[in-house]
Amino acid sequence: MGLEKVFQEIYQCLIDLDRDCVLEGVKKALDMGASATSILLEPMSRAMNEIGRLYEEGEYFIAELIEAASIFKDVLGMLEDRLVRESKGLGGARRLTIVIGTVKGDVHDIGKTIVATMLQAQGHRVIDLGVDVSAEKFVEAVKKYNADVVGMSALLTTTARYMREIIEKLEEEGLRSRVFVVVGGAATSREFAQEIGADAWAKDAVEAVKLVEEFVKRVRGRR
């Protein structure tokens, strides 16, 4: 079997959420001499994009997203050492540090946790601050982890208002221009994101991942 066919198998198995089949395929591909980077960038990422598309159509749902992210994480675990080795040689794909949390006053964490899980599956370093997170905590984490992206979530319109304060606090501390700010959650909208001075609005987890990937490309383009 050619490598191309094995990649196709990995792609299809991940879409079908067949964990064993994906892991087997990845092993096969490695045996055949494929690089870990190519496995990630080709069948794995392509399958995640397709899963995202299926989610947007309603064909797939939250359980499928989480399942896919979990398989992705397993594969990442399997490839970790190789990725480090390969990236030393190649300069590597830039992965980001992302600080994420549900804002102060709000305790709803499902949406935020799904986003965090999916971003982690993409290989980013995700610092999940949990729920009821104050502006101070966001600022502290951005400094401590030298974050590239800040993700904020709120379910209620009453608590979403607090996002503005967090952005203002980032400004005050001189951190605003350093981070890409994405907001999301049922209480938010594109207009709302614009109004409070965020960089982007994600209507769901799939969109959040896409936005971050686009940001990665832009960052990479710059360097």
Next chain:
Amino acid sequence: MDQVKITIPGHGVYIAPKGVNLGRFLASKKLLPLPCGGRGLCGQCIVRIIEGEVSSPTVYEKLRPGIGGEYRLACQTRVLGDTVVELIYKPRLVVPRYSIEIAIEEPKPIYRLIPYREVLTSYKELLLSSSIEGDLGGVISFNRVAVAGVREECMGEINHLLVDLGTTKIAYQIVDNNAKLVREGIVLNPLLSYGSDIITRLTKAVESRKAAIEMYNELNKTLPSLARENKCIGLCMVAGNSVMESLFLKMPLNTLAEKPFQPYLRGPFLHFLANNIPCLVAPLISGFVGGDAFADLALAEYLKTPTPYMIIDLGTNTEVILVASRNPVEVYVTSAPAGPAFEGHITAGSIMGAGGIERIWLKGFNDRGEAVFEYRGSPTGLLGSGVVSLVAEIVRNKLVDKRGRIVKGYRVVNGIKSFAITERPRPIVFTQIDLREFQKAMAAVKTSWKMLLDKAGCDPGDLRIVYIGGTFGSFIDPLDAMLLGLVPPIELSSIVVAGNMVLPGLKTLLFNRKHYKYMLELLPKIRHVNLAEEKDFMNKWIKNLEFNALD
């Protein structure tokens, strides 16, 4: 400033400043509610611009099917010249199809009636409000029992006003001193123009003190009007959710709007209406389990319902109460943010009050293999009860798989699977994405009752009775509710579709002093479970997204 003339056939001609927002203007004239608060999100404020100059469509309108040309969303439209506008939205009151009517044995009001002049002489130092100087009596509070002073001529024929202060509508009853019904009715909640859901209203009130005061004034004008031709109201008793009661009492709202999501004060409250009628307001159990749930519980307890039993009030905010045992007291409550799928926020959604399709059956399939449906109600949109019956039908007939993927009977429109409910007068569809929204609401409700049963160590099979309360619940077939997991799986004969439980609940509190005392003693013992803060809530919720009937 330039002015424009807005003509609304059948309603009149209005003068407004040029550039006025049509939605807000019509709402201020009580001609149109703004369910989403005028944000362009719910698509309910459709109007037809028959003639005249208005602003061009916004992005919200461009995104919404059925809007375009003459048809506009009023809240997105500015009036730039004299216009003629037809209202498409026809407010309609939905009355619960069922309600428990109970007789009170030996009714005796919890407060004492004494002639008004005696209040002024004997109890003057205890008067709580200067409003006693007015036409009617005041209330003096002694150990949770009140005395109302009434005018001499009313002593023999005193009446009481019971009010269910709902989010969409206000239901009321006037009863005599023997707890016999004198008159009842329903009016739309005047706060509909501030948003159809409590969170939107709460946000407005928190952001603007002025809006909070307006809402307070609206409610305090509406309640006395319910009693207007009745001069001998001794006491008014009110129950509503925590947001409605807090707005009605002008209580601080910050603690409700964000963590800890609890009311500022718990009550019960004593309040005076604009015309000095004293008003006893039911206590709030927690932030999202309010005085209305307290009244529901009062009714079930008055009826000595065998334990363990459960009360589920389905809606955008679903309240669940589990009385596991009475001795020792083991009562749990929670609320589930079921979200807007039950009330309109889907492709072709409609809300109670606007009317729409309330029941749907699968009739068969056409020659293209697409499902054909029959329905009851007006084909203007899908009501929450219509959505529940539709989803139950497609699950029952296996048009979806366990995870909620549509597998049969659909057509693909713009790349999205959808069911066509009707084509005329406008297409009404239910899409795969709508189904996903519904699943989220369903999972929240399912998780909430399961979590309470877990807390108490009960199985669904242990439940002796499950009450389905509220108007929404009274329009749902209990078999559908059970199939979808909106209520626990128990014998059909143990389900009581109770409709409005708030008014009879208030009656039990008003006319039985012992029961009132018992309920107030129970109140601090009720355990509130906050779903969002429960361990493992997310995993349980995700599991509950599935249709268990298709296992």
